[in-house]
Amino acid sequence: MPKYDYDLFTIGAGSGGVRASRFAAGFGARVAIAEERYLGGTCVNVGCIPKKLFSYAAHFHEDFEDAAAYGWRTGEPAFDWKTLLGHKDREIARLNGVYERLLKSSGVEIFRGRASVVDPHTVEMDGRRMTTQHILVATGGWPVKPVIPGADLAFTSNEAFHLDSLPRRVVVMGGGYIAVEFASIFNGLGVETTLVYRRERLLRTFDADLGRFLGEQMAAKGIRIRYGCNIAAIARNGLLHSTLTDGSVIESDGVMLATGRAPNVAGLGLERAGVELAANGAVVVDGRYQTSVPSIHAIGDVTDRVLLTPVALAEGMVVADRLFNAGRRGMSYENVATAIFSHPNVGTVGLSEEDARERGLDAVIYRSTFTPLKHTLTGRAEKSLMKLVVDRKSDQVLGVHMVGPEAGEIIQGFAVALNCNATKAQLDATIGIHPTLAEEFVTMREPVQS
Numbered sequence: 001m002p003k004y005d006y007d008l009f010t011i012g013a014g015s016g017g018v019r020a021s022r023f024a025a026g027f028g029a030r031v032a033i034a035e036e037r038y039l040g041g042t043c044v045n046v047g048c049i050p051k052k053l054f055s056y057a058a059h060f061h062e063d064f065e066d067a068a069a070y071g072w073r074t075g076e077p078a079f080d081w082k083t084l085l086g087h088k089d090r091e092i093a094r095l096n097g098v099y100e101r102l103l104k105s106s107g108v109e110i111f112r113g114r115a116s117v118v119d120p121h122t123v124e125m126d127g128r129r130m131t132t133q134h135i136l137v138a139t140g141g142w143p144v145k146p147v148i149p150g151a152d153l154a155f156t157s158n159e160a161f162h163l164d165s166l167p168r169r170v171v172v173m174g175g176g177y178i179a180v181e182f183a184s185i186f187n188g189l190g191v192e193t194t195l196v197y198r199r200e201r202l203l204r205t206f207d208a209d210l211g212r213f214l215g216e217q218m219a220a221k222g223i224r225i226r227y228g229c230n231i232a233a234i235a236r237n238g239l240l241h242s243t244l245t246d247g248s249v250i251e252s253d254g255v256m257l258a259t260g261r262a263p264n265v266a267g268l269g270l271e272r273a274g275v276e277l278a279a280n281g282a283v284v285v286d287g288r289y290q291t292s293v294p295s296i297h298a299i300g301d302v303t304d305r306v307l308l309t310p311v312a313l314a315e316g317m318v319v320a321d322r323l324f325n326a327g328r329r330g331m332s333y334e335n336v337a338t339a340i341f342s343h344p345n346v347g348t349v350g351l352s353e354e355d356a357r358e359r360g361l362d363a364v365i366y367r368s369t370f371t372p373l374k375h376t377l378t379g380r381a382e383k384s385l386m387k388l389v390v391d392r393k394s395d396q397v398l399g400v401h402m403v404g405p406e407a408g409e410i411i412q413g414f415a416v417a418l419n420c421n422a423t424k425a426q427l428d429a430t431i432g433i434h435p436t437l438a439e440e441f442v443t444m445r446e447p448v449q450s
């Protein structure tokens with residue numbers, strides 16, 4: 001008779017929780033998973049997937065305009081928000097079903113509802129207590145609104161995927177990736193868009209050239225960017241009135257607060273079980289994702305480290321392997337590539353120029369800005385940026401950064417190169433594919449600084 005009801009009880013069926021549970025069950029463990037909202041978690045329901053579908057929708061606006069320069073005559077384009085929402089919801093429902101089937105076919109028992117931790121080996125749901133050898137906390141994150149008057153009148157990314165109607169004018173507050181992506185989405189869908197950001201440059205955690213350059217490109221597409229101020233208060237007087245910290249007021253039909261996310265730990269009972277949390281609520285884990293309570297592990301956004309789906313997936317596989325298999329699987333946080341689906345896209349991997357210098361490295365910078373071939377006919381004022389950060393001493397490529405169409409697709413391959421410690425000489429020896437944007441990365445010869 002086993003000592004516990006389960007070998008593993010996972011709380012949260014998002015990217016990390018589902019992957020860890022399926023792998024653990026595959027290794028022969030008796031696994032249960034609890035999900036209070038939606039199978040697939042943030043990424044599938046209110047994150048990566050619907051966001052990218054919206055981003056595609058928004059880009060058609062430009063595509064229709066650009067088509068004319070290539071000889072196409074089309075009727076007056078018209079956009080219907082409800083059609084997009086309906087098709088998006090259908091696809092998300094399909095993916096929810098895929099996740100359910102994957103879990104069930106792996107032998108994972110699914111519980112629908114909110115779970116909390118009672119003690120190191122007990123989980124509670126709807127008054128029912130279940131015992132387990134290991135608990136995995138994979139509860140993700142949740143948008144945080146700033147404490148300002150009228151914040152409840154604004155929506156976050158969670159609601160942005162379900163708005164009843166598209167606002168005619170919107171104010172987006174924030175300068176991180178979710179803010180620039182949604183500002184691009186709204187602008188592309190024909191919404192008059194203002195982005196309000198307290199700093200002087202977007203995407204502050206990335207290479208400085210990326211945020212600066214993206215801001216210029218977004219402004220050229222018609223997004224008004226108000227740097228150096230915040231929204232101090234929001235009031236409804238017919239329309240929404242956002243009063244900025246510089247005293248100016250912006251009228252709009254919608255305000256989106258994209259001001260960050262916090263670990264989802266409220267009411268989870270972790271402190272009661274003795275699990276150490278950081279000041280912002282993040283579950284503190286060691287290199288093996290173990291918390292201060294040995295039978296409780298945590299992965300993904302709830303640990304507030306690298307907040308990306310592929311990272312949560314990889315962490316889930318490492319934990320499952322460690323607890324129920326040979327424990328040989330590891331993962332590296334070096335050279336995690338990422339893309340931002342703003343218009344234009346951003347792709348980045350490795351060290352920023354600033355990071356390299358902070359680490360005391362003598363960085364040589366290669367940078368190129370140019371008009372993509374496509375826009376030589378359209379006349380669109382959109383430029384692309386490609387940048388390499390190279391270590392002078394070893395010639396190793398430390399960082400590859402880009403703003404331009406399909407940047408994510410292009411950067412993925414360079415992430416492999418960086419993981420193989422590619423040198424600039426090896427990039428130079430690589431024959432480019434012509435005519436592409438990507439060839440620029442293997443043809444940049446002159447550094448911009450020496």
Ligand SMILES: Cc1cc2nc3c(=O)[nH]c(=O)nc-3n(C[C@H](O)[C@H](O)[C@H](O)COP(=O)(O)OP(=O)(O)OC[C@H]3O[C@@H](n4cnc5c(N)ncnc54)[C@H](O)[C@@H]3O)c2cc1C
Nearest residue numbers: 012014015016036041042047115139140300301307308309
């Ligand atoms: C708008 C947006 C866009 C994004 N775009 C990208 C992108 O393009 N690429 C990328 O890599 N990442 C993107 N991300 C980040 C990505 O979604 C997260 O990094 C990823 O989902 C983290 O996975 P997770 O398993 O840690 O948590 P989640 O996917 O958030 O899953 C946590 C799950 O736990 C459930 N839960 C919480 N508490 C309980 C409880 N007590 N009981 C039961 N269930 C509970 C939640 O309902 C949720 O389903 C985006 C995020 C957002 C918000």
